Amino acid sequence: MPNYRGFSKPQFADGQHSVLDWMNWLDSLGALAPFAPRPLESCSMCGGPVGLSYEGDRFAYCAHCRAYTRSIDLLVPAVYSFTNTIESMLHRYKDFGDQYRWLNLPLGSLTSMFVRDHLACIDNHLGGIDVVVKIPSNNRTRGFDHLDLLLNSVEGGATLNLDDEVLTRDHTVTRPRRGELKPEAYDVVDEAVAGRTVLVFDDLWTSGSSAASAAAALKNAGADTVAVMTIGRQLNGANGYENSADLVTEARERDWEGSGCVVCS
Template identity: 30%
Template sequence: MLGSGVADAVAPLSLALKGEQYANELWRYKNTQGPQQQYFLMGLAAVLWRFLAVHEACVAARCAVSSFQHITTVPSTSGRTNHPLRTMVADMVGVTRDRYRELLSPAPNAANLGRTVSSARYTASALWGETVLLIDDTWTTGNHAQSAAAALKAAGASCVAIVVLGRHLNGAYGDTATHVQQARMRRFSWDMCASKDHSHG
């Protein structure tokens, strides 16, 4: 549907299983207020920082580029202002802070598109062959993130990769439970490469 507009690579930090801790934290960091929100925001920022410090170069290599010149986030289409994901990436995470740019805005009719993937969901600032790392919090269908990637490419980005904090899964849907069971058999390590089945250690 998007053709060459889709992202060149997609790297989820972790599975986020419905009803379990990580999915709960991804919900609470943007739907609570005050100290509770700050607690979850700081925890997720630390996870993103650690992941990118170890694996951003892997994601770039997967895209056959040396690095990402700009980093941006998928904006909300629900009217939420001052999204905590932007705060995380633009202000809190040291490896993204200096490269963060506001590149995307929801199109006026974005909310009417529902979950449909569409290159018209967002408008993007002009780019001149730069590489972009696009960060989102939760990937369910991936339609919002892929729509944002398409907008960046239409604006002139030569490469767009997506890093997502959590790949949301519902264990009661289809064969998801089998997939989750297989994933749990793998021993977790921060050093396990994001794009290849080997460790950096």
């Protein structure tokens, strides 16, 4: 099991505070490891670990993303996420009760700053975004919409104009397993996406199965282009998988100041 960490609310959170306060706090925890530019020896889509060919060269895509490239035209995570940073924050925020609900503030601040700085990059690259949706939760017992709360946590901050009616979860179908493409797990309003460019927002890319399955459902409904934006792309150097340890080492040395996205870097 992952070694998830706990977090103590900083003192400034009970008074006046800003996005910059939260970004500095995240930086002090080592949570701001920019995803872009993707490391050279990583998956060309998700920036994750990749194996070696018989000739000794790294593959262009990881095993999962080879199947995802027909559904996802662009993946834009803000940061790399490690077990003790963004991944732990999201886990505590979503599933450990009200005492961790304050973590929507740092997570929302990071999202707001990334959207402010790079939504225009993505929009220009895609030739215009027509529809923005979020990945519907697989969890029906949580009692709150964690992505909505997170996106609206920063007063006056940059956010995404979501359409919650376009993409919904069909809970009669089991959730996609790790690395599985299961578009039937999602329902799409076809006329809302047919011939259009759709941006999908999610919190964390781990295996990518939920985002890729939702993207496949959107493509099946006629979407012309589907891009995915996430807060984090999970990296675990302890599992010994392919070159994951090397990627973690490189990512942890990255500096947030002046960071870009995969489009503008």
